[in-house]
Amino acid sequence: MSRVAExxxxxxxxxxxxxxxxxxxxxxxAGIFVMxxxxxxxxxxxxxxxxxxxxxxxxxxxxxxxxxxxxxxDNPLELYSVSMPDGSEQVLAQVRRVGTIAxxxxxxxxxxxxxxxxxxxxxxxxxxxxxxxxxxxxxxxDFLLYLRNSVFVTVMATIITLLTNxxxxxxxxxxxxxxxxxxxxxxxxxxxxxxxVILVPLYSVVNAVxxxxxxxxxxxxxxxxxxxVFLLRQYMLTIxxxxxxxxxxxxxxxxxxYWRIILPLAAPALAVLAIFSIVWRWNDFLWxxxxxxxxxxxxxxxxxxxxxxxxxxxxxxxxxxxxxxxxPVVLVFVFLQRYITAGIAxxxxx
Amino acid sequence: MATxxxxxxxxxxxxxxxxxxxxxxNLPLKWWQGMTGTGGMAAFFLxxxxxxxxxxxxxxxxxxxxxxxxxxxxxxxxDRSYVGGEQYARLMDCGNYLDPTTCREDLFxxxxxxxxxxxxxxxxxxxxxxxxxxxxxxxxxxxxxFWRAVFFFPVLLSPVVVGLIWRWILQREGLLNFIxxxxxxxxxxxxxxxxxxxxxxxxxxxxxHMGFYTLILLAGLQAIPRDLYEAAEMDGTRAxxxxxxxxxxxxxxxxxxxxxxxxxxxxxxxxxxYVLTGGGPGTSTLYLTQYIYEVGFASLLRNPGLAAxxxxxxxxxxxxxxxxxxxxxxxxxxxxERK
Numbered sequence: 001m002s003r004v005a006e007x008x009x010x011x012x013x014x015x016x017x018x019x020x021x022x023x024x025x026x027x028x029x030a031g032i033f034v035m036x037x038x039x040x041x042x043x044x045x046x047x048x049x050x051x052x053x054x055x056x057x058x059x060x061x062x063x064x065x066x067x068x069x070x071x072x073x074d075n076p077l078e079l080y081s082v083s084m085p086d087g088s089e090q091v092l093a094q095v096r097r098v099g100t101i102a103x104x105x106x107x108x109x110x111x112x113x114x115x116x117x118x119x120x121x122x123x124x125x126x127x128x129x130x131x132x133x134x135x136x137x138x139x140x141x142d143f144l145l146y147l148r149n150s151v152f153v154t155v156m157a158t159i160i161t162l163l164t165n166x167x168x169x170x171x172x173x174x175x176x177x178x179x180x181x182x183x184x185x186x187x188x189x190x191x192x193x194x195x196x197v198i199l200v201p202l203y204s205v206v207n208a209v210x211x212x213x214x215x216x217x218x219x220x221x222x223x224x225x226x227x228x229v230f231l232l233r234q235y236m237l238t239i240x241x242x243x244x245x246x247x248x249x250x251x252x253x254x255x256x257x258y259w260r261i262i263l264p265l266a267a268p269a270l271a272v273l274a275i276f277s278i279v280w281r282w283n284d285f286l287w288x289x290x291x292x293x294x295x296x297x298x299x300x301x302x303x304x305x306x307x308x309x310x311x312x313x314x315x316x317x318x319x320x321x322x323x324x325x326x327x328p329v330v331l332v333f334v335f336l337q338r339y340i341t342a343g344i345a346x347x348x349x350x
Numbered sequence: 351m352a353t354x355x356x357x358x359x360x361x362x363x364x365x366x367x368x369x370x371x372x373x374x375x376n377l378p379l380k381w382w383q384g385m386t387g388t389g390g391m392a393a394f395f396l397x398x399x400x401x402x403x404x405x406x407x408x409x410x411x412x413x414x415x416x417x418x419x420x421x422x423x424x425x426x427x428x429d430r431s432y433v434g435g436e437q438y439a440r441l442m443d444c445g446n447y448l449d450p451t452t453c454r455e456d457l458f459x460x461x462x463x464x465x466x467x468x469x470x471x472x473x474x475x476x477x478x479x480x481x482x483x484x485x486x487x488x489x490x491x492x493x494x495x496f497w498r499a500v501f502f503f504p505v506l507l508s509p510v511v512v513g514l515i516w517r518w519i520l521q522r523e524g525l526l527n528f529i530x531x532x533x534x535x536x537x538x539x540x541x542x543x544x545x546x547x548x549x550x551x552x553x554x555x556x557x558x559h560m561g562f563y564t565l566i567l568l569a570g571l572q573a574i575p576r577d578l579y580e581a582a583e584m585d586g587t588r589a590x591x592x593x594x595x596x597x598x599x600x601x602x603x604x605x606x607x608x609x610x611x612x613x614x615x616x617x618x619x620x621x622x623x624y625v626l627t628g629g630g631p632g633t634s635t636l637y638l639t640q641y642i643y644e645v646g647f648a649s650l651l652r653n654p655g656l657a658a659x660x661x662x663x664x665x666x667x668x669x670x671x672x673x674x675x676x677x678x679x680x681x682x683x684x685x686x687e688r689k
Contacts, residue, residue, distance in 0.1 A: 168399035283508035
């Protein structure tokens with residue numbers, strides 16, 4: 001502990017503590033609780049049984065009442081520790097409860113029924129993870145379908161985004177042609193056109209080209225990202241033209257130059273765009289909500305929202321599925337956080 | 351070593367058809383290059399992106415104006431009847447602009463008022479919180495990368511996940527009430543209270559996005575030359591003065607980017623708030639995007655023309671904000687040149 005304290009209190013320059021240091025650490029420690037706490041609480045809650053979720057005050061860890069099979073009873077019975085009239089503590093299984101009286105049996109001597117006031121008994125509880133919250137929706141509900149749809153949309157949209165954006169960026173950075181600046185200006189200008197402004201006409205366009213209620217209707221409108229073209233173009237501008245000229249001397253075709261030279265050299269920028277595209281497409285909500293009407297086509301986000309909007313909200317399943325929805329993004333965060341933060345700090349894209 | 355060779359073999363197998371396709375494409379493209387020269391190749395490279403861009407961004411942008419001047423429930427523009435500026439007149443039909451209940455489209459004005467309030471409160475809160483966090487992360491603290499990750503973490507979460515996480519925490523038997531109960535304060539049913547549900551949408555969106563703005567501010571702070579601070583220290587300048595005279599002026603460009611980006615995004619607030627409160631209770635958290643969505647798609651008496659008109663008004667607000675950003679950026683550049 002003293003080493004931890006020493007680590008926390010160590011300061012550069014060796015001068016004493018002033019209020020800014022205290023404020024810094026209060027802010028940082030509070031930050032951990034406020035930023036991580038809700039997600040941790042979600043994960044812990046997702047392992048609780050419906051009964052445990054309805055409890056107030058809630059327990060931190062998922063707990064369940066211990067159960068035991070008793071001879072002569074078909075269903076497992078819940079175990080309670082009971083304070084007996086003689087002052088001793090005894091572990092009994094509850095058969096049924098009538099009003100304030102519980103009928104209990106000793107698991108070792110199941111013939112004799114003991115009547116106990118419910119105030120005299122406390123449930124025997126231990127930490128138990130209700131994994132059925134995860135297993136049941138993945139087996140029965142449409143959840144696996146939603147998961148598949150989301151993966152399909154994310155993978156396809158990202159591949160097409162990388163391909164079309166890099167081709168356009170190549171043309172805009174390495175060729176001189178009339179109207180190039182015009183095209184670039186058009187792309188940059190639409191950086192500020194959000195989906196919500198063109199929602200209604202986009203819906204009719206997607207209908208007119210026959211993509212309504214299909215996953216391609218979700219994918220195609222999102223792939224021509226101005227951000228992606230802009231990011232890749234800025235990166236490709238730094239690739240020296242001499243490389244391209246040398247390749248042309250060796251009779252490389254323009255396609256080969258794009259494919260064999262530009263793409264490998266732009267790999268860092270492509271990686272950043274790929275990460276962002278995966279996160280964007282995985283998280284998309286409003287557009288899939290508008291364009292998908294058949295339930296079996298829903299993406300995870302739309303499906304989750306539908307479950308949560310039902311009259312009888314089944315929180316135990318919803319919490320578990322929220323955790324599943326979070327997993328890919330958390331993986332991206334853990335492994336690729338450095339690239340993302342560098343990308344944001346460098347270009348202000350999100 | 352064995353696993354590595356397996357994974358590289360899998361990679362090679364996956365890449366094989368792609369490489370094969372690229373080689374196959376080379377022949378017809380070489381022919382195309384021979385026919386049209388490099389200009390034709392530029393067109394070829396631009397075509398897929400610009401086709402998708404044209405169909406799904408530019409075309410909707412243009413026909414949105416036509417849409418807003420038609421009425422009826424028909425989907426395609428050719429089946430809709432032209433009504434001129436009637437939809438706009440309907441939106442603007444108000445007895446008293448400060449009182450939404452006197453308006454014909456009272457929900458539009460309520461949404462507009464809620465959005466304005468949301469923008470003001472959320473952006474100021476966001477700026478202050480992100481600023482404090484960035485200043486703290488810029489100090490000489492141990493494990494800065496870790497702390498930065500702590501505050502950045504929610505940025506990547508989907509809005510639906512964010513909404514559900516907080517709905518779970520703010521519900522009647524939720525974590526927040528549990529904490530309040532333990533410290534002896536009075537629990538509330540947060541999301542069914544008009545005031546608290548508004549505060550919740552503000553707080554949750556700040557929670558979800560502050561890491562992004564903190565990063566931008568942090569990048570700006572790290573670009574401030576260290577010797578300025580050393581000079582100030584040698585002169586014995588007080589910390590507050592250093593902040594107002596050195597940090598803040600030099601951070602201004604980043605701060606403006608943060609404020610304007612936060613403004614533009616706050617105007618479009620939808621996903622988290624919709625999942626968290628569904629616009630309720632009543633209309634207390636109904637924001638503009640949700641109004642457009644519900645009028646255009648979700649309600650029984652849907653009216654795409656009216657939704658298009660409302661979206662154009664929202665677009666105009668965004669254009670004005672963007673122009674302010676450009677103007678401020680230019681003024682900054684000029685100021686920079688003068689130095």
